[in-house]
Structure formats: structure tokens, C-alpha cells
Amino acid sequence: MIISSLLSIGQITFILRVAIQILTYAGLAIIGILILGSAPRVASISTHDTLNRIIGASSATKSTIKWIFTRIRRNQTDPTPPTHLLLILFLSLSYTIFTSLSDIGFLGFYACSVPGPNTIDSPASINSVDAAQSLVLANMINGTDLSKVKTYRCNSSSLVPFVNEVFSHNCTAWRNGTYADREFFSGLNITDTDALMPRQLARLLKTGDSDINTFYLGPTTHRLRTPVIEKGLAIEPHATGFSMVVGVPQLQPNTKVELAQTMAVEMDVGCMSLGIFDSRLMFDTELGQEFMRTNGTWRQYTGPDYMRDVLGKTVDNIRTYFQPFFNSSSLDAKGLLKSINGSNIILSGVANVATHRLPTSDPFASRPDSDFMGNCTEALQRQLSIPQGGRDVGSMCSLLGIGGTHSVDGAVLHGLERMVCATATRVSMVAATIQVDAARNMSLDLTRLPSDLTYVLADYYWDTRNVRNDTTEFSPFVPYERYTLTYNHISPTTHFIRPRNAHLFSNVVYGRGSGGNVISLMGDVIFDSIAHADERQKFAGLMLLDEGFEYVNTTTTALARWVGQVGGSYIIGSLGYNGWAALQSAPIEVFSTGGRMSSCYKPYYALGFVPLVFSTIGVMFWAFLLLPSGSLFGTQMVKAVYGGVRPYAAAICPGAPPKDTLLAWESSPQCHLQLISKSYPVTGDAHGTALEYLRSPP
Structure with a gap:
């Protein structure tokens, strides 16, 4: 009392x-x-x-x-x-x-601590023109002139022929402006990805008639380990992915907001063990030895239930493929089979997440990694009713593993536990409660609402240039994508979206740029930043785990959590909230949940x-x-x-x-x-x- x-x-x-x-x-x-x-x-x-x-x-x-x-x-x-x-x-x-x-x-x-008076705030705590402009500038490369960076809006597109029987989604009517024009963003609410913008945005300076932007796609140099509210986005990594909510004020301790209708982007992660691991003695200079478990509970799984069957079938297919590479006569009392040719992975004593490749008997033949991951992606898309086919479809599955130092029978070994992971991204309209406690810990509580999802895709861009021998080279740009949610009580409460292929782009990409680009490329970029990036572009802070040289927990739980933390880091590094859209949004009541020291009885x-x-x-x-x-x-x-x-x-x-x-x-x-x-x-x-x-x- x-x-x-x-x-x-x-x-x-x-x-x-x-x-x-x-x-x-x-x-x-x-x-x-x-x-x-x-x-x-x-x-x-x-x-x-x-x-x-x-x-x-x-x-x-x-x-x-x-x-x-x-x-x-x-x-x-x-x-x-x-x-x-x-x-x-x-x-x-x-x-x-x-x-x-x-x-x-x-x-x-x-x-005791009791609630204080409620206050009124706005998304991203933008309450003035100067604050809105500062938020837009924070999403730009330092020194960028807002009036020089174009912004684009498209409400619908149509499929038209391009070249060599390739069809392109062209916008039926572009609306152009610049990021200095705040009126261009009037009417946008927090259920529209056009209220978001890519980060590290700037105008691309090059010859020709292309008038496009450059921006960054990828995680920061560190994983997001704890929930944060940053520049209007509330991001919460969890055990099997992460959740992101748009339009959140910068909350103080012991406060909360309740957003009746806002956009949530959620990435689900599922990882299943292959029962195959690589190991070598700490002082051994060779790559090591590969082992396959044949008994016990080796098939660990962490993730949502809807991914279990797809990953289980993928694991079975990969193990069947691996079988000829193991010596059947090497089965020991522990149920382990030893590979014929040893391991093909460079092992490290530092706790890390790494990709692994499937073995092949012909060093000149292409490896079947992409086939297995492609089949995994197609099966997951069919299950989630995600449209398939077309070009630039991104992968939803990847071969990952956790490596580091471990001990067997008193011997110190370096090893890597092989797994298969999958991601799925969904866009939903939600009623969200975001709360910050006295220790500044943020928590999200989401209730998905039935809604219609409108998706607009405008490919448009292929930059052309002449190279030697008068050859024309086509360089792809990131297309424009827009997701808009509208409440409809008879519609689904969640919408899984089709991933875009990020392999064609480096971390610095070119295109018109929109919040929809960042969201659709998310799953593929997270896997791509580890699997396909050039050595100079890898992020040690992402791949190295907190255990260091100590014993590493090589479980699917640790790997699923890691992917979610990288996903949260990707959002912080790649996506921002548009200050002009925040300035014109409806005010939000911020509730006090405590913090005022009082006398109770x-x-x-x-x-x-x-x-x-x-x-x-x-x-x-x-x-x-x-x-x-x-x-x-x-x-x-x-x-x-x-x-x-x-x-x-x-x-x-x-x-x-x-x-x-x-x-x-x-x-x-x-x-x-x-x-x-x-x-x-x-x-x-x-x-x-x-x-x-x-x-x-x-």
C-alpha cells in the first residue's frame, strides 16, 4: 500500500x-x-x-x-x-x-518504487524538426547533404520484358524526392517499411545517367546480446531468433509504451546437429579427423516446431551423402565412425562459429552444398506458403558449426560440431508492449493482429557499362521493395516473406534503397557474412564466441542464439527509422511503471x-x-x-x-x-x- x-x-x-x-x-x-x-x-x-x-x-x-x-x-x-x-x-x-x-x-x-506521472512522447522521441533532421542524418554517411540524396516511393509495379526473355518488375509510377524534403514522408505510419531507411546512406557518385544511392547491408562488428531501443527501433534477440518493433520512443527506466498497431519484423532460427564432428589434438599440425556418431541422442534441435521436419529430412539426406566417406570397419565402442580422408576443415582452439563444406571424391567437381541447401530452402518455402521461383531467391538454410577447445579422456582437443541451420523472416502487424525496468533491461510483448500485406517490388536497375572488346556488362542494383500492412480482421496474423539473394552484392550496395530491401535480404546476408564474404570483409567480432579458449558449448542452443544475435546486429547496422516520418506520427503515451522512491506500508x-x-x-x-x-x-x-x-x-x-x-x-x-x-x-x-x-x- x-x-x-x-x-x-x-x-x-x-x-x-x-x-x-x-x-x-x-x-x-x-x-x-x-x-x-x-x-x-x-x-x-x-x-x-x-x-x-x-x-x-x-x-x-x-x-x-x-x-x-x-x-x-x-x-x-x-x-x-x-x-x-x-x-x-x-x-x-x-x-x-x-x-x-x-x-x-x-x-x-x-x-518502495511506485509509478510516477505518465508523459507524452513520439516515435523515436522525435519532438522537433531539428531532432527529426538529426535522426535522418544519423542514418547517413557523415557529411552527406540531405538535399543530394534521392528518396523514392512506388505504390504498384507490373511485370514487363527486359532482356533475353528476362522479365522485370517495373514501377507504374515513381514519386521522387530528397531526404531534405520532410513533406515527402507525410502520411506514412509505422506499419509501412517506407517509414524506414537503409543506414550509411549517400548518393552514388559515378558517371552515367544512373541517379541512385549507396548504403550498407550487414551486421556490425559485434553481436547484439541484449535487447535495445535504438533510434525508434526496439530489437530483442532471444533463444531462437530476434524480434524488431518500429516506432518506439527512447524509454527511460521504469517506463513502458503500448503501441496499438505497429510493424514487427521477426526472424526465426532453427538449428539441428548432423551428428558429425571434426577433431584434432591441440598440438597436431594436421587438419584433424572427422567422426560420425551412429548411436545415442546425437540429433539435437533448437528452434520453432515448424522447421523441425524440414531440417530433419535435410540432415538425413546429408548423412546419407556422408556415409561413403566413412570407414564402416572403423566403428568403435562409442558408436563412432572415422572418415576415410580425414577432415577438410581448419580447426581452431578459439570458440567460434564457422561454415563447413561437404566432402567430394572429385576435387574438380562442384560440391553439393548448394543443392542440399537449395532443397532445404524450397521445402521450407513450400511449408510456409512463400512464393517460389524467379531470380535472386535467397537461401533460408546454411551449413554452420560451433568450434573451439574441448576435452576427451583428459586430452585437450580442437574441434567443430557440424550443424544445419535455417531462418525464416516474417512481417506482422502487432499490438506491442515495450517495457524498460529499473536496470534498463528492455522486454517486448507482442500480440499479432490480422492484417493484409501489400508487397511492391520494382527491379528496374541494371547498370550497363562497356568493357574491352565492346562488351556490355550488366551490374545489378538492389531493387526497391516495400511492405505495407493494413488491419483486416479476417486476414492472417503473420506473413512469411520471400528472402532475396544477397550473394550478388558486397556489404556496400547500390540502388534506390528502402527499408524493405534491408528486411528481405536479412536472412541471406546473415549467412552470407560468414559463408561467402571475402577474408577482408569477415567480422571477427561476430564469429568469435564469448568462451574464448575455454571449453565451448557445442550445442544447437548456442548456435541458434548466435544467429539471433547476429540478426539483431544486422538490424542495428543496416536499418534506421526515418526522422521525418517519426515527426508526423501520432503522439504516444508513456506509462510510468515505477522509479519514484516512495513510502509504502x-x-x-x-x-x-x-x-x-x-x-x-x-x-x-x-x-x-x-x-x-x-x-x-x-x-x-x-x-x-x-x-x-x-x-x-x-x-x-x-x-x-x-x-x-x-x-x-x-x-x-x-x-x-x-x-x-x-x-x-x-x-x-x-x-x-x-x-x-x-x-x-x-
Whole structure:
């Protein structure tokens, strides 16, 4: 339970203690007045003695307890039962105890973090023209003039003949502008990839009539290990891929946003072990030896269920292909077969991810790697209803492995575990909740919504140039691609997209450039950055794993996570959010989930305050009832006459007074206590209070 967001626990405790002290003093003062107002005129010596001790501020606890106990047992000599006095003395005795018990109530206070006020922000936290322009410039190569970089928009395209019976998708109507023109991006929302843009964007400076851009496609030099929000994109790598959401403000700790409709790009990763590994002694200079497992649970799989069967069949086909390359007579007690020709892989002691190739009996023949991966890709496309055929279709499957240092029977070995991995990319309209906790950890919660996906492809570009012997050379440019989502309650909730082939392009590519380019090339580029890149373009930070020279976990779980982290790195390195589109987007409410240090309370500890509070209320209510009778006024005269009862008692009744000995207040000749016997008549009201008698005229 939240008590206050402004006051600390110490301040609240101080205030409460002051209030309790005030209640205690006020309550005891009222109780003292009630005791004086309830003092009987005629009572036993013990009653007068108890009142004397209380009023004289002497030690009255023992005598008060004894007096209360005697009256409860009805072992009394008072002429009338002093019920009011009994109750008020009980309250007087308990009040201090209740005050002490109230300390229990303070145990319920604790420091807590509570939500603060909600705020309004915008996608990528772009709230001004300058901020929008800065975001656009952040996606450009340093020093780029925005007015010189063209931007393009196409709403539809048609298939037309190109050359040599090759057909091309041509846009029916281009709309051109520059990145300096913010009005060009009006009307775009966060469910349209044209609100995104490639990174490291600049105008391509070359001769000819081609007016296109250059940009970067590929991961950064490091994998994305933790979720981040960067320039309007929320990216979360996970165990089997990654997810990316468009249009997210730059959230502070303990905040969250809820986007009703936005675009999510998700890459799923599945990896299955081949049961084939390569190994060599740490100091061996040879490539090593290749082994095939034939028993045990060698077929590990990590990934979504829909990939399992396709990868399982691919693994079976590859193992069948491998079978002739292993010596069947080499089967040992562990169920391992040894290859005939050894390993064809250079092994390293550093934990790493690497590609591997299938063996071939003819060194001049082409390897069947692409055939197996092509069949794997086609099978996965059929299963996911992704259109097949056409040119520049990218691969969804790749031969990968985890290598590094491991130990067998006490010997230190370098090895590589061979696997097959697959990726699939989907574009979905989602309702997204993005939250950042106190430790700045970001989390995504996605709910896919039914939507229609509109895909526009405009090939257009093949750059031509004349080379020797008047030969015309065609150089391909990246086509323009656009994905647009529209809500439709009867449509699918997810859309798997066809991958584009990235092998034709280096990391720096040429074309008109769009966010759709980056998304469609994603799966192929991730595999390509390891499998086909030139040695000078490889990224050591991507391939090397955190284990270093220590024991490496050669499981499909580690490899699937690695691919997802590279995918997140690819998004950061290749895709940006357009600041002009963000500036014209609807504002977003940012909810506070905590972070304001406050004072909270555990309610059950409040039981410690209950006795004191109810006692105080009861005393005040009693005093209020006595106001009309005047029993609260003039009590000072009663207080003044009490004192010295013990000496009086000893003088009148030497020794222990008998239980039936009574003392009564008399006013003549002066106020004094008079010994009363049962046979002695009492003048005045014997059942009244001392206050009533002393206040009345003699």
C-alpha cells in the first residue's frame, strides 16, 4: 500500500510519533479528568487510597491492578459498584500499554518504487524538426547533404520484358524526392517499411545517367546480446531468433509504451546437429579427423516446431551423402565412425562459429552444398506458403558449426560440431508492449493482429557499362521493395516473406534503397557474412564466441542464439527509422511503471495502532457524553483535597483497616474524609461522586 511519494519513511515516522505522543498526552489528560469526575464520595479505604496514588502521581500501578482485580471478583466493600471508575481506571492502566503496542505499527513501513506521472512522447522521441533532421542524418554517411540524396516511393509495379526473355518488375509510377524534403514522408505510419531507411546512406557518385544511392547491408562488428531501443527501433534477440518493433520512443527506466498497431519484423532460427564432428589434438599440425556418431541422442534441435521436419529430412539426406566417406570397419565402442580422408576443415582452439563444406571424391567437381541447401530452402518455402521461383531467391538454410577447445579422456582437443541451420523472416502487424525496468533491461510483448500485406517490388536497375572488346556488362542494383500492412480482421496474423539473394552484392550496395530491401535480404546476408564474404570483409567480432579458449558449448542452443544475435546486429547496422516520418506520427503515451522512491506500508501491521486509536476515541466520546452534566468541570477541587489518605487511615483505624470500613467526604467544618460505620448515618448523597458533593453548597 502506497503511503506517500513525497515523504520519506523517516519523515512519516516522525509525524506519526508526534501524533501518537499528542494522543497519549491528550488521552491521559482526559482520563485524569474522568477519574476525578468519577471519584465516589463514599467508598472503601482501598478505593480512596488508589485514587490518592493516581492523583498524587505516586506509584499507583500495583494498587490500581489490585483494586481492579478485587472489583472484577466483586470482592468489594463499596456501598455501590463503582462501574464508571472501574472502566476508567482500566483504560488508564491500559493506555500506556496501548501506546507501547503502537510501535508494532511502525514495522509495516518500507521503501518502495511506485509509478510516477505518465508523459507524452513520439516515435523515436522525435519532438522537433531539428531532432527529426538529426535522426535522418544519423542514418547517413557523415557529411552527406540531405538535399543530394534521392528518396523514392512506388505504390504498384507490373511485370514487363527486359532482356533475353528476362522479365522485370517495373514501377507504374515513381514519386521522387530528397531526404531534405520532410513533406515527402507525410502520411506514412509505422506499419509501412517506407517509414524506414537503409543506414550509411549517400548518393552514388559515378558517371552515367544512373541517379541512385549507396548504403550498407550487414551486421556490425559485434553481436547484439541484449535487447535495445535504438533510434525508434526496439530489437530483442532471444533463444531462437530476434524480434524488431518500429516506432518506439527512447524509454527511460521504469517506463513502458503500448503501441496499438505497429510493424514487427521477426526472424526465426532453427538449428539441428548432423551428428558429425571434426577433431584434432591441440598440438597436431594436421587438419584433424572427422567422426560420425551412429548411436545415442546425437540429433539435437533448437528452434520453432515448424522447421523441425524440414531440417530433419535435410540432415538425413546429408548423412546419407556422408556415409561413403566413412570407414564402416572403423566403428568403435562409442558408436563412432572415422572418415576415410580425414577432415577438410581448419580447426581452431578459439570458440567460434564457422561454415563447413561437404566432402567430394572429385576435387574438380562442384560440391553439393548448394543443392542440399537449395532443397532445404524450397521445402521450407513450400511449408510456409512463400512464393517460389524467379531470380535472386535467397537461401533460408546454411551449413554452420560451433568450434573451439574441448576435452576427451583428459586430452585437450580442437574441434567443430557440424550443424544445419535455417531462418525464416516474417512481417506482422502487432499490438506491442515495450517495457524498460529499473536496470534498463528492455522486454517486448507482442500480440499479432490480422492484417493484409501489400508487397511492391520494382527491379528496374541494371547498370550497363562497356568493357574491352565492346562488351556490355550488366551490374545489378538492389531493387526497391516495400511492405505495407493494413488491419483486416479476417486476414492472417503473420506473413512469411520471400528472402532475396544477397550473394550478388558486397556489404556496400547500390540502388534506390528502402527499408524493405534491408528486411528481405536479412536472412541471406546473415549467412552470407560468414559463408561467402571475402577474408577482408569477415567480422571477427561476430564469429568469435564469448568462451574464448575455454571449453565451448557445442550445442544447437548456442548456435541458434548466435544467429539471433547476429540478426539483431544486422538490424542495428543496416536499418534506421526515418526522422521525418517519426515527426508526423501520432503522439504516444508513456506509462510510468515505477522509479519514484516512495513510502509504502504493509496494512496488517496497522493492527498495532488499533488499541490506542480506539481507546482514544472511546475516552473522547465518554468525555463528550459527560459535558452536559458538568462532570468535567471543577475537578481541580477534588484533586486538591486528595492526599495523605494513608496517614488519615492509620490515625482512624490503626493497623489493617477492616474491609467494611468506609470513608466519606464531608465538607464541614472543612473538607475531610470521615470514618463511616454501617450504623452511622451518612448525610447528603452517599451514592454520588466527590465532585458533586464538594461542589454543592454545605
